[in-house]
Amino acid sequence: MKKRNLVxxxxxxxxxxxIYTIYWLYATRKELVAKGAKIPxxxxxxxxxxxxxxxxLLQVMVSASSDGQTIRTFVNIIAVLLGLASLIGLFILPxxxxxxxxxxxxxxxNGKISFDLSFWLGIILFFVGLFFLPxxxxxxxxxxxxxxxx
Numbered sequence: 326m327k328k329r330n331l332v333x334x335x336x337x338x339x340x341x342x343x344i345y346t347i348y349w350l351y352a353t354r355k356e357l358v359a360k361g362a363k364i365p366x367x368x369x370x371x372x373x374x375x376x377x378x379x380x381x382l383l384q385v386m387v388s389a390s391s392d393g394q395t396i397r398t399f400v401n402i403i404a405v406l407l408g409l410a411s412l413i414g415l416f417i418l419p420x421x422x423x424x425x426x427x428x429x430x431x432x433x434x435n436g437k438i439s440f441d442l443s444f445w446l447g448i449i450l451f452f453v454g455l456f457f458l459p460x461x462x463x464x465x466x467x468x469x470x471x472x473x474x475x
Contacts, residue, residue: 326356326433326470334467338460347371349463353470354426362429370422376411380404423447430466438469 329349337345351367358364368375387400427444447462 326353326360326474328471328474329467331464331467331471335460335464338463346460346463349467350426353463353466354429356470357426357429357433360433362432364425364429365422367422370419373411373414373418376407376414380408380411419451420448423451434469434473437473438466 334345334349338349347367354364354367383400383404387397424444427440427447430438430443431440443466446465450462
């Protein structure tokens with residue numbers, strides 16, 4: 326596992342409003358997979374958010390077009406279906422992905438960071454502190470990764 330500066334991680338996560346945390350998850354997932362963990366690609370966790378973005382783009386394109394009512398009705402139906410799937414997926418896919426990631430962390434750290442600690446702390450921080458605590462869980466995990474690297 327690559328050694329990373331914890332202060333840098335926290336500062337970058339705050340400055341980039343959590344985008345660095347997504348990058349960190351992507352990078353560490355690759356490192357964990359290289360050590361034998363079975364973790365799906367990060368895009369699996371991001372699919373619902375991408376679906377909601379697609380809905381917003383569809384709505385902007387439809388409102389900007391001068392076509393008739395039929396296309397608007399069709400796009401609205403598609404948007405509702407995609408929106409429902411995305412909203413349901415917003416809870417299921419990230420939890421599934423984090424479950425697999427936590428299993429990989431447990432395996433690679435030889436239980437120093439147990440599955441239970443990684444999974445439940447990550448879930449709690451995600452749902453409780455989504456906007457306020459985006460860098461805490463990665464910093465905790467990275468601290469253990471750094472110890473393993475040293």
